[in-house]
Structures are given as structure tokens and as C-alpha cells.
Amino acid sequence: MNELLRKNIVNLKPYSSARTEFTGKADVYLDANEHYRDFVEMKDANRYPDPKATVLRKKIEEVLGLPFEHTVLGSGSDELIDNLIRATCTPGKDSILILPPTYGAYRVFADINDVQVREVPLLPSFEIDLPALKRFLSKERNERSEGRLKLLFLCSPNNPTGNSYSLETIEAVLTMFDGLVVLDEAYYDFSEGESGVSLLSKYDHLVVLRTLSKAWGLASARVGIAVGSRELIEVINKIKYPYNLGTPSQALALRALENAEAVKRSLDEIKRERSRLSGALAGFGCVRIVYPSDANFLLLKVDDATRLYTFLTENGTIIRNRTKERGLENCVRITVGSQAENDILLEGFEAYMRKYYA
Numbered sequence: 001m002n003e004l005l006r007k008n009i010v011n012l013k014p015y016s017s018a019r020t021e022f023t024g025k026a027d028v029y030l031d032a033n034e035h036y037r038d039f040v041e042m043k044d045a046n047r048y049p050d051p052k053a054t055v056l057r058k059k060i061e062e063v064l065g066l067p068f069e070h071t072v073l074g075s076g077s078d079e080l081i082d083n084l085i086r087a088t089c090t091p092g093k094d095s096i097l098i099l100p101p102t103y104g105a106y107r108v109f110a111d112i113n114d115v116q117v118r119e120v121p122l123l124p125s126f127e128i129d130l131p132a133l134k135r136f137l138s139k140e141r142n143e144r145s146e147g148r149l150k151l152l153f154l155c156s157p158n159n160p161t162g163n164s165y166s167l168e169t170i171e172a173v174l175t176m177f178d179g180l181v182v183l184d185e186a187y188y189d190f191s192e193g194e195s196g197v198s199l200l201s202k203y204d205h206l207v208v209l210r211t212l213s214k215a216w217g218l219a220s221a222r223v224g225i226a227v228g229s230r231e232l233i234e235v236i237n238k239i240k241y242p243y244n245l246g247t248p249s250q251a252l253a254l255r256a257l258e259n260a261e262a263v264k265r266s267l268d269e270i271k272r273e274r275s276r277l278s279g280a281l282a283g284f285g286c287v288r289i290v291y292p293s294d295a296n297f298l299l300l301k302v303d304d305a306t307r308l309y310t311f312l313t314e315n316g317t318i319i320r321n322r323t324k325e326r327g328l329e330n331c332v333r334i335t336v337g338s339q340a341e342n343d344i345l346l347e348g349f350e351a352y353m354r355k356y357y358a
């Protein structure tokens with residue numbers, strides 16, 4: 001692991017906050033320069049949050065089965081993506097590898113950190129091109145000079161293509177690559193597949209990301225989860241902002257996890273709606289392909305993505321135009337909403353057909 005980390009991170013003496021130095025119960029807290037009272041009638045609003053979100057992480061273990069000692073929380077999984085890049089890649093020297101089309105933030109965080117982005121595109125089926133990846137990695141090893149390929153981002157189910165990679169495929173990548181493999185499972189709850197978490201005991205160089213922003217309906221709270229080796233979790237704890245997850249966010253996340261039954265019911269509903277939408281959309285003459293999806297969105301190839309996007313937007317329904325992404329010409333991504341929202345979307349498609357195909 002040390003080989004994958006930046007030297008300054010290995011040697012880093014992290015900021016020691018008041019709430020990490022003293023974790024017990026006291027009568028009087030005069031250690032953190034907080035106000036002695038709050039003005040918003042929320043318990044502990046005037047106090048700094050628990051830096052390690054201990055109660056929440058215990059709940060996460062209980063409900064999601066992600067072992068307490070192996071988790072660290074971020075302000076969204078976006079923060080964890082950024083932390084992983086910052087922990088491993090020396091700016092101007094090291095690089096990350098992505099498999100496009102995929103989640104755009106990997107590139108953005110790399111760019112912000114002045115970290116080079118290398119690419120091995122997915123096959124037209126959106127599966128990983130394992131032979132091409134193998135060739136790329138052995139070439140990279142041979143040509144390695146000062147900088148090094150440190151991270152490989154795998155997104156499964158992948159945004160925006162919606163497909164999942166099998167555990168065999170993920171294992172094949174893990175055996176090929178000796179850097180850190182970041183498996184982003186933001187949409188895992190919507191899929192029927194097996195989680196890569198089961199591979200963690202076998203592969204130290206794997207870290208899995210989850211989020212409460214999607215299936216758990218908590219995008220506003222910004223709660224992301226990294227699951228990995230104790231060593232890696234320790235490193236993220238060292239470099240994250242000490243109080244990265246506010247008390248209101250931790251409290252909201254606890255409430256959501258206590259309501260797991262309702263979330264599970266809504267997952268069934270989203271999956272039913274996904275299949276209804278997929279069938280209905282495939283019936284429109286302007287739709288060329290509705291790709292299968294393991295997530296809470298559908299990727300469609302249409303006649304003219306920009307024209308469709310503009311038409312729907314002007315009629316009050318926003319979808320995502322992905323036509324400029326590599327391999328996604330004339331593709332749009334549509335979130336599966338409530339039944340009523342999906343009906344409005346379908347009416348929008350009907351109106352589009354009347355306007356351009358009548």
C-alpha cells in the first residue's frame with residue numbers, strides 16, 4: 001500500500017481535532033471554541049460533529065453489512081473519489097485510468113489535482129475490453145518512468161450506460177492491475193448482481209464506494225461510504241476534512257437507514273417502473289435502442305438526441321443529453337422517476353412524435 005501512496009501522505013501527521021483527542025463524556029466542553037448554546041433548537045447544533053461518524057457507521061454495518069472497521073464516510077462519494085486521487089497521485093506526475101463512457105467526475109477530480117487521465121474505452125456492448133486493458137497495462141509497466149498509473153476507476157452499474165460488470169470481470173481487472181482499483185457501486189442497490197465487497201477479503205488493492213444519494217433518497221445529506229482495507233481507511237481518515245460530515249447529515253442518514261423497509265419497497269417500485277418505461281420508450285419510432293439497465297436510469301439511443309433534449313426541456317422535462325460523450329452519439333440518459341413523472345415523460349415523447357413524425 002505504501003508504494004501506492006504519495007510520500008507526503010505516508011509521512012503526514014494529520015490534524016488532531018478536539019473531538020478526536022477526547023471522545024468520552026464530559027460535563028463541560030471548553031475544548032473546541034464552540035458556542036455554549038445553539039440558536040436553532042437542534043440538539044448539539046453548536047457542537048462539532050463526530051469526525052468518525054461512529055454511530056452512523058455502526059448502523060451502516062447493521063443495515064448494509066459493510067464492516068464498521070473497514071468504512072470511512074465522505075461528504076458524498078465525490079469527496080471520497082477526490083480523497084483517493086489526492087492520497088495516491090502526485091500532481092503533474094502520476095495518472096489514473098478510466099473506462100469511458102463513465103462517470104464524469106473521475107476526470108474532473110483528476111484535472112483539479114493536475115493528475116493525468118488515461119483511457120481504455122468500453123466495447124460497443126459497454127463491457128470492459130479486457131484484452132485491450134491487458135495490453136494497455138503491460139505497455140504502461142514497460143514504459144513507466146517517473147510517474148505511475150495509480151488508480152483505476154470501475155463503475156458498476158456504470159453511469160451512464162447502466163450495465164454492471166460480473167464479479168469475474170472485476171476479478172480479472174484486479175489480477176491485471178497492481179494499483180488501486182476503485183469500484184464505484186453508487187447504483188448497486190438497483191441491480192440484481194453481487195457486490196464487489198465480497199472480493200475485499202481477497203484483494204487489498206480494492207476499495208468499494210457506495211452512496212446514500214441514490215437508492216436511499218438522501219442526495220441532500222451528502223453521505224458517501226468507502227469500504228476497504230484498514231490501512232487504506234486509515235489513510236482516508238488522515239486526509240479528509242476532520243468534520244466532513246455534519247451532525248444534521250449524520251442524523252438524516254441514521255433516519256433513512258432506520259427506514260430500510262420503505263426504501264426496499266421503493267426499490268421494487270423503481271425497478272417495476274424501469275421495466276415499464278423501457279418497454280414504452282422502445283415503442284416510439286424515434287427510439288433506436290433502449291439499453292438494459294441495472295440502475296435507476298435508462299440510456300437510450302434516439303434519432304437526434306439534441307433535438308429530443310431541447311424539445312423535452314422546453315416542455316418542462318429535463319433529461320440528460322449524452323451525445324458528446326465518447327461512444328454515446330445520439331444517446332440520452334433518463335432517470336426513472338415516480339409513476340406520475342414517468343407518465344409525463346411518455347406524454348413528452350408522444351408530443352415529440354406528433355411534432356416531428358406526423
Ligand SMILES: Cc1ncc(COP(=O)(O)O)c(C=O)c1O
Pocket residue numbers: 075076077078079103155159184186187210211212213219222223224
Ligand atoms: C457513479 C457515481 N458515483 C458517484 C456519484 C456521486 O455521488 P454522491 O452524491 O455520493 O457524491 C454519482 C452521482 O451521480 C455517480 O453517478
